[in-house]
Amino acid sequence: MKLKDLGEFGLIDRIARQVHKAPSVVLGIGDDAAALAPTAETLTLITSDMLLDGVHFDLNFTDAKSLGRKSLSVNLSDLAAMGATPRQFLLGIALPKDFSTELMDGFMAGVLEQAERFGVTLVGGDTCSSRSGLVVSITALGEQRPERVVKRSGASVGELVCVTGTVGDAAAGLELLRQGVREGFLVSRQLDPEPRIAVGVALADNGLATAMIDVSDGVVADLGHICELSGVGARLQLGALPFSDEYRTFCADDPYALGLSGGEDYELLFCIKPKHRDAVADLLAGFGVKFSVIGEVVKGEGIELVTPDGAPYQVVQKGFDHFQ
Amino acid sequence: MKLKDLGEFGLIDRIARQVHKAPSVVLGIGDDAAALAPTAETLTLITSDMLLDGVHFDLNFTDAKSLGRKSLSVNLSDLAAMGATPRQFLLGIALPKDFSTELMDGFMAGVLEQAERFGVTLVGGDTCSSRSGLVVSITALGEQRPERVVKRSGASVGELVCVTGTVGDAAAGLELLRQGVREGFLVSRQLDPEPRIAVGVALADNGLATAMIDVSDGVVADLGHICELSGVGARLQLGALPFSDEYRTFCADDPYALGLSGGEDYELLFCIKPKHRDAVADLLAGFGVKFSVIGEVVKGEGIELVTPDGAPYQVVQKGFDHFQ
Numbered sequence: 001m002k003l004k005d006l007g008e009f010g011l012i013d014r015i016a017r018q019v020h021k022a023p024s025v026v027l028g029i030g031d032d033a034a035a036l037a038p039t040a041e042t043l044t045l046i047t048s049d050m051l052l053d054g055v056h057f058d059l060n061f062t063d064a065k066s067l068g069r070k071s072l073s074v075n076l077s078d079l080a081a082m083g084a085t086p087r088q089f090l091l092g093i094a095l096p097k098d099f100s101t102e103l104m105d106g107f108m109a110g111v112l113e114q115a116e117r118f119g120v121t122l123v124g125g126d127t128c129s130s131r132s133g134l135v136v137s138i139t140a141l142g143e144q145r146p147e148r149v150v151k152r153s154g155a156s157v158g159e160l161v162c163v164t165g166t167v168g169d170a171a172a173g174l175e176l177l178r179q180g181v182r183e184g185f186l187v188s189r190q191l192d193p194e195p196r197i198a199v200g201v202a203l204a205d206n207g208l209a210t211a212m213i214d215v216s217d218g219v220v221a222d223l224g225h226i227c228e229l230s231g232v233g234a235r236l237q238l239g240a241l242p243f244s245d246e247y248r249t250f251c252a253d254d255p256y257a258l259g260l261s262g263g264e265d266y267e268l269l270f271c272i273k274p275k276h277r278d279a280v281a282d283l284l285a286g287f288g289v290k291f292s293v294i295g296e297v298v299k300g301e302g303i304e305l306v307t308p309d310g311a312p313y314q315v316v317q318k319g320f321d322h323f324q
Numbered sequence: 325m326k327l328k329d330l331g332e333f334g335l336i337d338r339i340a341r342q343v344h345k346a347p348s349v350v351l352g353i354g355d356d357a358a359a360l361a362p363t364a365e366t367l368t369l370i371t372s373d374m375l376l377d378g379v380h381f382d383l384n385f386t387d388a389k390s391l392g393r394k395s396l397s398v399n400l401s402d403l404a405a406m407g408a409t410p411r412q413f414l415l416g417i418a419l420p421k422d423f424s425t426e427l428m429d430g431f432m433a434g435v436l437e438q439a440e441r442f443g444v445t446l447v448g449g450d451t452c453s454s455r456s457g458l459v460v461s462i463t464a465l466g467e468q469r470p471e472r473v474v475k476r477s478g479a480s481v482g483e484l485v486c487v488t489g490t491v492g493d494a495a496a497g498l499e500l501l502r503q504g505v506r507e508g509f510l511v512s513r514q515l516d517p518e519p520r521i522a523v524g525v526a527l528a529d530n531g532l533a534t535a536m537i538d539v540s541d542g543v544v545a546d547l548g549h550i551c552e553l554s555g556v557g558a559r560l561q562l563g564a565l566p567f568s569d570e571y572r573t574f575c576a577d578d579p580y581a582l583g584l585s586g587g588e589d590y591e592l593l594f595c596i597k598p599k600h601r602d603a604v605a606d607l608l609a610g611f612g613v614k615f616s617v618i619g620e621v622v623k624g625e626g627i628e629l630v631t632p633d634g635a636p637y638q639v640v641q642k643g644f645d646h647f648q
Contacts, residue, residue, distance in 0.1 A: 026367055030553065031476050032405035032537060033371035033466070038362040043350055047357035048414040048448060048463055054455040055418070081356040090372040092461050094379070124372060131378040132456035137416050139372055139463040142357070152355050213356060229354065 001101040011104070011127055018112055022121040024087055034123035036088060042143040045084035049075050053133030061177045064103045066192045067136075068110020074216070075140035076118055077195035077266040081214040083150040083204020084142030086120045086197060092137035094130035118197055148204045155211035155230035155271040161295040164196050164267045164284065166244040167219055171262020172251060185246045193266040199289050200268055208280050212270035218261040219294075220303055220315050222269050230271075233300035236260075239308035242292040260305070260315055271297055325425040335428070335451055339415075342436055346445040348411055358447035360412060366467040369408035373399050377457025385501045388427045390516045391460075392434020398540070399464035400442055401519035401590040405538040407474040407528020408466030410521060412447045413439070416461035418454035442521055472528045479535035479554035479595040485619040488520050488591045488608065490568040491543055495586020496575060509570045517590040523613050524592055532604050536594040542585040543618075544627055544639050546593050554595075557624035560584075563632035566616040584629070584639050595621055 003011060016029040027035035038044055051057055051071050059067075072089065079086045091111065095104070115122060120140065173190030181187055196214075203209040211230055213222045219241070227234050241259050243251075251258055272280050277293065284291040298304070305313040327335060340353040351359035362368055375381055375395050383391075396413065403410045415435065419428070439446060444464065497514030505511055520538075527533040535554055537546045543565070551558050565583050567575075575582055596604050601617065608615040622628070629637040 026470065027473070027475060032402040033369040033408065035406070035470075035473055036368040036370060037470075038368055040364075044360040044362055044368065045357040046360060046414065046448065046463075046465070048416050048450050048461070050416045050418055050450050050452055050459070050461055052418050052452065052454055052459070055453055078356040082359070084357065090370065090463060092372050092374045094374055094376055094459070124370065126372050126374050126461075128374055128376065129379055130376055135374070135376070135418070135459055137372070137374055137450075137461035139370075139414060141370070146350065146359075146361075149351070149359055151351060 002097070003095065003099050003101060003104065004097045006101055008127055015108055018108065019122045025121050025123055028121070028123045036123065036141070039143050041145060043146050043149060045079055045082045045142040045144060045149070046139065047075055047078040048137065048139040049078070051136040053135070059134070062191045064106030065110035068107040069114040069192055071136045071138055072111050072114040073193055073195045073266065075138045076120070076197055077214040079140055079142035080195055080197045080200030081212050081268060082142070082144065083148055083200050083209065083212065084144040085201050086118055086140055086142040088121050088123045089115070089138055089140040091122060091125035094128050094135040096133065097129055099134065144204060148207065150204045150209045150212040152211055152213055152226050153229040155226050155232055155297050157232055157297050157299050158274065159210055159271040159297040160274055160277060160293045161223065161234055161236065161269070161271055161297060162280065162291065162293050163215070163219070163242060163269050164199055164289050164291065165265065166242045166247060166290065167215060167265050167267060168247050168251065168255065168259035168262050169244055170264035171258040172247050185244065186250060190264065193264060195266055196268045196289065199284060199287050202283055202287070203270060203280070206283065208272055208276050208283065209270040210272065212268055215265045215267045215269050216263050218263045219269065220260045223303055226269070226271065227301060227303065233298045233302050233304070234295055235298050235304045235306060236295040237306050238313060240292060240294045242290060256313060326421070327419065327423050327425060327428065328421045330425055332451055339432055342432065343446045349445050349447050352445070352447045360447065360465070363467050365469060367470050367473060369403055369406045369466040369468060369473070370463065371399055371402035372461065372463040373402070375460040377459070383458070386515045388430030389434035392431040393438040393516055395460045395462055396435050396438040397517055397519045397590065399462045400444065400521055401538040401540070403464055403466035404519055404521045404524030405536050405592060406466070406468065407472055407524050407533065407536065408468040409525050410442055410444045410464055410466040412445045413462055413464040415446055415449035418452050418459040420457065421453055423458065468528060472531065474528045474533045474536040476535055476537055476550050477553040479550050479556055479621050481556055481621050481623050482598065483534055483595040483621040484598055484601060484617045485547065485558055485560065485595055485621060486604065486615065486617050487539070487543070487566065487593050488523055488613050488615060489589065490566045490571065490614065491539060491589050491591060492571050492575065492579065492583035492586050493568055494588035495582040496571050509568065510574060514588065517588060519590055520592045520613065523608060523611050526607055526611070527594060527604070530607065532596055532600050532607065533594040534596065536592055539589045539591045539593050540587050542587045543593065544584045547627055550593070550595065551625060551627065557622045557626050557628065558619055559622050559628045559630060560619040561630050562637060564616060564618045566614060580637060
């Protein structure tokens with residue numbers, strides 16, 4: 001069946017029927033706007049990301065369900081980077097009239113599966129036709145107490161730069177997809193990244209992260225955002241960068257290039273006081289999440305890269321710029 | 325200058341510099357998410373709309389500044405239809421790399437001019453490249469006390485169906501644009517509609533509207549949404565439909581067709597108790613906004629159309645469906 005047979009309101013009904021209610025949602029899908037009841041004494045954290053066919057994804061590379069999961073994941077990851085507990089989201093989808101309802105159902109199954117997993121409720125959005133490919137726009141809302149929100153601007157000289165999981169995998173996975181590979185660990189890291197919600201919230205709740213960002217543009221670019229907004233510099237120990245075995249095999253010649261500039265890992269990059277190193281290690285171990293200290297915050301500006309043998313290292317590409 | 329010369333972060337800086345801060349915005353543009361402080365004892369109303377080149381607008385028809393204004397207006401109109409005071413918004417824009425910065429500046433000038441006028445603050449969003457045309461995605465947030473939020477589902481039998489302003493103008497304007505006309509009242513109603521923010525909020529604050537929606541899909545389709553969700557029917561007096569002189573001239577043969585099914589007027593369609601008729605008339609007169617009673621809420625379902633001479637009238641097109 002094609003969308004033109006189902007119709008716009010048929011599609012909305014089909015989606016609305018699959019959505020569970022949540023106590024914070026006074027009014028969900030079906031009115032001019034959704035009505036949400038914020039928890040007392042919390043701030044509302046809100047973020048929005050667009051994903052376009054041919055720019056952010058390729059329907060020849062990804063299955064619809066993974067794309068649905070990833071579309072929500074990248075937004076939830078932004079909330080995690082603030083230390084916020086995700087609560088609700090809005091979904092905008094523009095799609096060609098001849099888009100199959102099977103593909104649409106697969107996409108929605110992925111979105112709603114991820115929503116269920118992280119306890120977030122679809123409360124509204126927009127559906128419309130597209131003359132070109134699929135466009136997805138998600139706005140996600142979360143909550144955190146004002147004193148616990150973790151900004152990019154909170155890093156201080158002498159703190160440790162840390163990262164969860166491994167980096168470079170998603171960029172390597174994209175390279176593999178372009179080479180025709182369609183499965184495996186690196187490919188799944190690109191197509192279906194895991195947002196570090198529980199870790200982000202726990203780091204914030206326990207007052208352990210002074211500054212935080214998710215790795216969407218690459219370690220150097222994203223750490224650069226923290227440095228710029230915090231008015232500090234950073235020294236990165238390249239030998240401490242956490243790489244997966246699969247990544248090391250793929251990037252045997254130079255693991256640093258993609259490890260530093262490859263984005264979309266959606267790991268959390270954050271700064272902590274040195275005295276909290278053990279507490280953070282314990283906390284992340286409790287979540288079964290790998291924890292690495294990869295550098296330190298220093299005076300000045302910019303990021304100094306230190307190789308294991310002390311040789312200088314130059315980053316070729318700093319991160320992704322949509323218009324360059 | 326082209327966007328590829330300015331770069332993604334250059335564009336974001338350029339936008340961020342033009343934005344004023346508001347007390348409700350704890351953290352605006354520049355972090356992973358914005359942090360907002362909701363007013364105590366209010367609900368957060370939230371709505372999202374996408375606008376795509378070639379679907380919702382045509383850059384050959386509209387100037388960039390009007391498009392910027394309209395992009396925000398259609399979202400604020402949804403908040404007005406809930407009786408909510410608009411507070412903040414997020415802006416997602418996907419645009420071709422060779423898009424001119426002049427066009428972009430014009431668009432942003434329109435968005436921010438409208439934002440300033442209605443006291444809403446840009447707090448975040450997303451910028452990315454598009455392989456096809458411009459895509460705009462706006463999410464707007466507003467506030468209202470729980471007992472004052474006006475839903476689509478509150479209409480009761482015996483109430484009056486009312487509408488602000490005039491209907492059909494925007495659809496007639498679109499027709500004129502297609503015929504090559506580029507200015508005049510009807511065209512400006514299509515390109516730069518006026519969201520009825522103050523009226524929507526006042527109707528809610530004074531407990532006068534029992535159900536409300538904005539006319540985006542056409543009177544019959546939008547009243548149909550109220551009827552369906554309220555479990556009622558409606559009888560519309562076609563002779564009472566408010567038409568502008570310009571519209572009457574344009575649609576001399578049959579003013580009802582576009583008046584009933586033409587969307588995008590962004591007027592408010594709402595129900596009131598008969599005893600409130602004078603109070604509502606006075607309220608709207610105070611805002612300088614035309615007020616018309618166009619029908620009544622009846623038992624049953626569906627919408628009965630009554631012509632001035634009592635002849636039956638059949639609606640040909642019920643409203644806009646994006647996939648049909």
